[in-house]
Amino acid sequence: MTKMTETAEKAEMLEMPEAAETTVGRSAADRSAVRQDAVRGAGPRKTVAEVTGARTEEAAGLIAGARERIDALDDRIIGLVQERMAVSAVIQEARITSGGRRVNLAREMEVLEHFRAALGKPGTTLAMTLLELSRGRV
Numbered sequence: 001m002t003k004m005t006e007t008a009e010k011a012e013m014l015e016m017p018e019a020a021e022t023t024v025g026r027s028a029a030d031r032s033a034v035r036q037d038a039v040r041g042a043g044p045r046k047t048v049a050e051v052t053g054a055r056t057e058e059a060a061g062l063i064a065g066a067r068e069r070i071d072a073l074d075d076r077i078i079g080l081v082q083e084r085m086a087v088s089a090v091i092q093e094a095r096i097t098s099g100g101r102r103v104n105l106a107r108e109m110e111v112l113e114h115f116r117a118a119l120g121k122p123g124t125t126l127a128m129t130l131l132e133l134s135r136g137r138v
């Protein structure tokens, strides 16, 4: 298992921001972080350990890659939630226009049970949030 480079490790241990700013002796992951900081005009940068909680470059690299996948998944989840809200609005609009009520509690119970069966108690909480986002948009 590869340890953090000596320079990076020393800079972290001694809390030397000026040393931490240099790219010399830094891992590829650290150099990438330095570039990202420069792009967004950030202040003193954090070490890989601070950003990822990892203590080795191997773990830091794995975490960085997995976080990219999580960000991509979160984007898709957000897109799906927005799509769900739009479909729900179509249903509610049709029901209200036909003279019915916006809310249909029996259906909401089905949705809650669907999520509870798949994800347990936190699934119910998630479904309640989805219903809150979907209800009353028309």
Ligand SMILES: O=C(O)C(=O)C[C@]1(C(=O)O)C=C[C@@H](O)C=C1
Residues within 6 Å of the ligand: 088, 091, 092, 102, 103, 104, 105, 107, 108, 111, 130, 131, 134, 135
């Ligand atoms: O299925 C319906 O009848 C809807 O109106 C959709 C929906 C939902 O977003 O799931 C929204 C409001 C209702 O109270 C019940 C469910």
